[in-house]
């Protein structure tokens with residue numbers, strides 16, 4: 296676990312059992328088993344995991360919404376299970392289902408929430424920033440999924456929290472809204488807010504996160520900055536290259552003796568090739584020289600860096616949960 300400079304949240308060996316469950320003959324089910332993490336002020340910390348990995352349960356324990364079975368949690372220096380209202384006023388939470396009153400209209404709702412805080416954000420600026428004006432006359436129950444999500448973010452932010460929890464922040468957002476929300480998150484982070492988010496979308500983590508915890512089966516699997524995770528080869532069984540080369544060319548080409556040992560060429564379908572392994576500039580030069588000698592001009596050519604999605608699949612396996 297990284298050493299904290301200015302932590303907003305520290306979780307140490309969190310255990311959460313639920314039940315007793317009839318489906319388990321009245322036994323308890325351990326859904327989080329020894330998870331630890333640190334989230335810093337002025338950073339976006341992402342919990343990345345497949346469906347059912349334990350992300351929401353972990354955050355709900357951190358927020359004091361669920362009581363933990365064991366382990367230590369410090370949220371802004373306090374234990375969320377025993378802290379009073381003073382702590383809640385310093386914490387912003389955007390839940391997956393929004394949790395907003397269905398008959399409320401957006402702007403009066405935000406003004407009402409702002410009234411409960413000592414130093415709220417400027418409601419008009421937040422409304423403008425998140426495009427809430429466009430649906431200000433619509434009640435919560437009639438808002439689209441993306442509109443509800445933007446309002447839920449505004450509601451979580453209006454109290455001007457020191458730490459903001461976001462559960463799947465881009466769920467239901469169209470590309471424009473997603474960009475708007477991401478820009479706002481980056482700005483808040485730069486202004487010193489500690490942001491903790493859960494996502495199963497690698498792209499969100501890659502674009503937003505300063506530090507990532509990949510979790511599976513309720514415990515930590517790997518952690519690091521996005522760059523660190525991309526550099527590291529987590530797969531024990533198969534070699535994973537930093538880059539993959541894709542190209543379309545005449546079918547049935549034989550690349551024997553053209554490329555270095557350790558590279559794998561696969562013709563994924565007739566005339567579509569994939570090269571994986573430790574690709575070097577020399578390999579690229581040899582390949583293009585070989586094409587030039589035979590007057591082969593590929594119909595398409597693409598070199599792709601390893602993505603966080605590849606790392607995640609290497610770690611948590613490719614089968615569905």
Ligand SMILES: Nc1ncnc2c1ncn2[C@@H]1O[C@H](COP(=O)(O)OP(=O)(O)OP(=O)(O)O)[C@@H](O)[C@H]1O
Pocket residue numbers: 313314316324326344345346347348349350351352353495
């Ligand atoms: N009260 C409960 N009773 C039974 N099972 C539970 C309960 N709470 C959580 N679980 C199970 O624990 C696991 C972790 O759930 P959790 O919601 O934390 O996962 P998640 O990582 O947030 O998943 P998702 O990405 O689908 O939201 C899941 O398999 C879930 O079904």
